[in-house]
Amino acid sequence: MHTRTLAAVVLFQLATIAFPLARSAHAQVGPTKATSRPAPHVQVKSPNQLVARPTPPQEEPPAVRQTSHVEMTTTESVLESPVFMEEGPMPGDYQACHSNVCEAHWFAGFEATFLKPHFSSNPAYTLMESDGTSFENYTDVEFDYDLQFAPRVFLGLQGEEIGVRATWWHFDNDPSVLTAQPPANGFGSITPPTFGSVDISTTVPNSSFQAGTGLTAYTLDLDVTRQTCISRWRIGAFGGLRYAEIDQKYLAQTTNASGTLTGQIDYTHGLSGIGPTMGMYASVPVTNCVELFSEARGSLLFGEATSRLTAGEDLDLSTPFTTTSSTSRDEVMTIGEVELGLRWQGCRRRCWQPFGSVALEGQSWGDAGNATSENGSVGFFGFNAAFGFKL
Incomplete structure (x- = not known):
């Protein structure tokens, strides 16, 4: 107890x-002041x-209150304290990604375009199938192009408003050769497109027909540019001179069952010209370092159109027949281009700033013809990816 x-x-x-x-x-949250109690x-x-x-109870003298680290984090955000709010340069030589897009600078870069040619028609040959009595079936076989790499290089100087820019682009593509044989029943035929009175068609079974084509094009531009910044938008226009050239070829051969060449067509034609070019572009930021941009260009070129034909018939005989032809005339060519894509701008270093872009691209070349004719237009469609730097 x-x-x-x-x-x-x-x-x-x-x-x-x-x-x-x-x-x-x-x-009271803070350092505890030790007091002695009897x-x-x-x-x-x-x-x-x-x-x-x-x-x-005994009255204690008021103690000087000190702000502890724990109390500061509860009453005032650490990120809002003067220590953390002071502005200063980023580590190293880097500056902000979003520098003034309208300041004066040099720029240069390389652009990889991947484009596929498009035609309203681009025939290689016509295949006729028949039973010899009741029906005939005609099939037009056309050349098939794939996406092809084509380089583009650009260099320029852009001031706060006025600038100059030079651009070079080159396309070169030879699709695979097409091969065909007439039907084995002997009632069909393979006929190339018409070139005057030249005839290298074949109806003989086990004979062979081959057709190939090629397309080359390049442009050289020298532009004067003017741009302005309106709010978040960068808007500009440009104009200058363009030289352009486009060439196409068609090569067809017929061989007999033993592989001997019996007929051939070698045809080339092209356009070249120089003239005014102009266009507009606009861009607007979508994130800190990425902007959406669009550009359109139109060109009106004055130059010359040429063609050359060399054909041979009955080449397996002792007296073959040869046809040659060439033409030249003045021509007016129109070219339209459009791009839509995203452009990235990296952080600026002390002397340079990288940038890159990806975009859809389309081109239209009026009166450029196809592999076997000077009539019609050629279109290019695909995408591009660029990388460059500003100084």
């Missing part, structure tokens, strides 16, 4: 001391009873 009474008295005394300390710690006076009335007398 004495033990239980003594334990109760001790617990009561500890609670009396701890309760004021807990309230003080809860009211030990409470305990008067023993009898051996069987202990009475605890709590010490009267």
Whole structure:
């Protein structure tokens, strides 16, 4: 019984001391100032009873309040403190990605275009199948082009408003050669497109017909550019001179069953000219370092159209027949181009700033013809990817 009474008295005394300390710690977060308290006076009335007398509260002198790290993070964001709000250069030589797009600078770059030629028609030969009595079926077989890599190089100087730019582009593609044989029943034929009175068609089974083509084109531009910045938009126009040339060829051969050449057509034609070119472009940022851009260009060129034909018939005989022809005339050629894509601009270093772009691209060359004719237009469609730098 004495033990239980003594334990109760001790617990009561500890609670009396701890309760004021807990309230003080809860009211003030910060370094705890140690204070000395006199030990409470305990008067023993009898051996069987202990009475605890709590010490009267004493007034403490006001302490200088210091702001702790814990308190600062709860009342003021660390990121908003003056230490973190001070502006300064980025590590190394880097600056912000979004520099003034209208400032004066040199620029140069390389662009890889991947384009596929398109024609309203581009025949290689006509295959006729027949049973000799009741039906004939004609099939026009055309050349099939794939996406082809074509390089483009550009160099220029852009001031705050006025600039100059030079651009060179070259396309060269030779699709695979087409090979065919007349039907084995002897009632069919293979006939190339018409070239005057030249005839190297074949109806003989086991004979062979081959046809191939090629297309080359290039442009050289020298432009004067003018741009302005309106809010977030960069808008510009350009004009200058363009020289362009496009050439196509057609080569067809007929061989007999033993592989001897019996007929051949070698035909080439092309356009070349120089004239004014002009266009417009616009771009607007979509993220910190990426912008959406579009560009359109039109050219009107004055030059010359040429063609040359060399054909041979009955080449397996002792007296073959040869046909040659060449033409030249003045011609007007129109070219239209359009691009739509995204351009990335990297962080500027001390002397240069990288940039790159990807875009869809389309071109239309009027009156450029096809492999076997000077009539019709040629179109190019695909995409491009560029990389360059500003100084």
